[in-house]
Amino acid sequence: MSSLKEVGGYKLGNIIIEGKTKKVYDLPEVPGHCLLLNKDRITAGDGVKAHDMEGKAAISNQTNAKVFEILKATGIKTAFVKIASPTAFISKKCEMVPIEWVTRRLATGSFLKRNPGVPEGFRFTPPKQETFFKDDANHDPQWSEEQIIAAKFKINGLLIEQDEVDYMRKVTILVFEILEKAWALRDCALIDMKIEFGVDSDGNILLADVIDSDSWRLWPSGDKRLMVDKQVYRNLANVTAADLDTVKRNFAWVKDQLDHLKPNIHHKVVVFMGSPADQEHCQKIAKAGRELGLDVDLRITSAHKATEETLHIMQQYEDTHGALVFIAVAGRSNGLGPVLSGNTSYPVINCPPPSDKLVQDIWSSLSVPSGLGCATVIYPDSAALMAAQIIGLQDYLVWARLRVKQLDMATALRAADKKLRNLSV
Template sequence: MAHPKEVAGFKLGKLLIEGKTKQVFDLPEETGHCILINKDRITAGDGVKAHDMEGKAAISNQTNAKVFEILKAAGIPTAFVKIASPVAFISKKCDMVPIEWVTRRLATGSFLKRNPGVPEGYRFTPPKQETFFKDDANHDPQWSEEQIVSAKFTFNGLVIGQDEVDYMRNVTILVFEILEKAWGLRDCALIDMKIEFGVDADGKILLADVIDSDSWRLWPSGDKRLMVDKQVYRNLSTVTAADLDTVKRNFAWVKDQLDHLRPKVHHKVVIIMGSAADVEHCQKIGKAAKKFGLDVDMRVTSAHKATEETLHIMKQYEDTHGALVFIAVAGRSNGLGPVLSGNTSYPVINCPPPSSNLVQDIWSSLSLPSGLGCATVIYPDSAAVMAAQIIGVQDYIVWARIRFNQLEMAASLRVADKKVRNLSIE
């Protein structure tokens, strides 16, 4: 295949790698970036079966971009930057970890061959995660985590040890669960999928490479007979032009369906403070909430001094939002949270502002009249997390941001633990 000199105004540097379905070029004028150019080529069986498929490169490019935009919205760190042309996209330059990370919800395909006795369709809860060493000559053998750690792969100064394997495993499962929830919006079952990671110049692990219809099994309505993924091509004993057209139509259908996988829940988190003096506390709540992608409003009113106005504000939001959470910020005798809770069917969270009398004042938030159900937290970030958990029941992007935040907290503890382990005691 001839090497182009320029794509969409980007001057290409040296060819970094060429695979069965893509080329990767350096971008000398875009430091730290490269460009991936898809090919009109479909393969199976480590390239033993291969055919040209006109238009596949463009379909793959758009599919990949749409998938990565969903994952980026969910907070997953990725190498993907943007589409550069109909068949190419810009990526951060990474040294690739030579492992395929596979997640399975149902047992099918190669898993059944490697695990005789397990019936097809066996459901893995939680999802099953497997790893395979990228080696076409040996058909990508399955590797254990112990093998990966023992290999001591080093990329851009980062040694892949147990902590790094734990991180990639957790991100792999989260990526699967995000896309599983996304495809669920179109009544499609994500059966299994594979992803890869790279390490950028700063030593950070990023989700990288390509995610398209070559990467997963996808069964509309959970029916294997309706599969719309690459398995259709793999199953062909002979391949005709009509067969390739069917595969191409399936891939195009998947690409188009991705436009409908974003949550359509119209949500709002309303922080209502009893006094403008509490605005700093409320801004802390709002800032923490926005990290989860929440849409936040702040209002000032008093349940004691302006009861009718308080209820009017509440009704305004009830009439215009599908997913709604009120956060009441009131000190001293907190009537705000209980009044809201007693007059709305939406959740209310009390988060009283800090004060020297907080220990005494907080009882007005905790000791509620019967029939009321507002929760009480002290810290602004706790109120934001609780609001995100409520909205996340209906919005998988918010749910995913919570999950990734939990993953990052665990990862930071492992980093701190590693430093402490290496400290000398004098």
């Protein structure tokens, strides 16, 4: 039993595992969960190089929490639950997949040693993804996907096969791209990063472990000389107290910058309906949009019966929002979409409500006067998706929710196909 009895009001059970920079405790009173306690310790070279660093545990804990909150906001499935104390957080209990998943945007570090002839700074488009088997004694050798599949890992009852490897690879790249877009808001280039996955008791693959300044290379203004990650520590031949203070200040700076990674565009999707009778249709658009992270307003106005008021409402939104999409819900003789489109430079989407004359209503929305650029879709979720694609050009969280939705749909199809393949005939 651990000598430490309680952290953050949580009674601790046995130590599940202890690593170089953290301890993982069972939580007997919170079934299916564990507590990860960070250490004031920094290491490199599989632990060969190691130093105490007072305050690092708290910095790492806050950094990790802020990163996972960003990822959870996009819909990425994670094990992270919440902070428990200044140096600890609560996680869903997982059995870990013994693979480090590394994504690279630029060639640097160990990649150059393993791939002589590739110049430093070579840009990978799409990002380069690599996998390494967790084995400190052999310095975490690089593995191919074929080696992972051939190993036949069974993690919490889940056999890691091609489908599971494909899913983890896609999530790995997506996580990198989300955080790359986030850091770009602070003019910081995310060069590469590593993550790990676990499998919970229900067989779900979750992004797990820790993501902090030990996990990535981060170069402000894309300048390697300004690096603020653990590479600064790795590069030190002789480590002094002043050196450790510099590393700690870098880590604290990264932690503080994470507070500023929210999208800086104030967006709005405005659904105009020509009649109160169309509210049910418009509520479906709003619901689908909000699930994608859109800020949606519903308004009732008529381009035919209240043209001046319609344009006044539109202009109010134009004056207060940086990213804006209008959705026009009108049926026969649709003038709402074309009137909006003819008087704004923002995108307009027609989405006529269901009726017994839907064919005519669609034609009315499609047949707009020359010089106008309304798009037309039929289904409410299609209107929401199209609006999200437009807003996502400027808001990385909306963009990420779209990507996660696409990944989830593809994963569900793969799972259904696998279930069908495994049926006994």
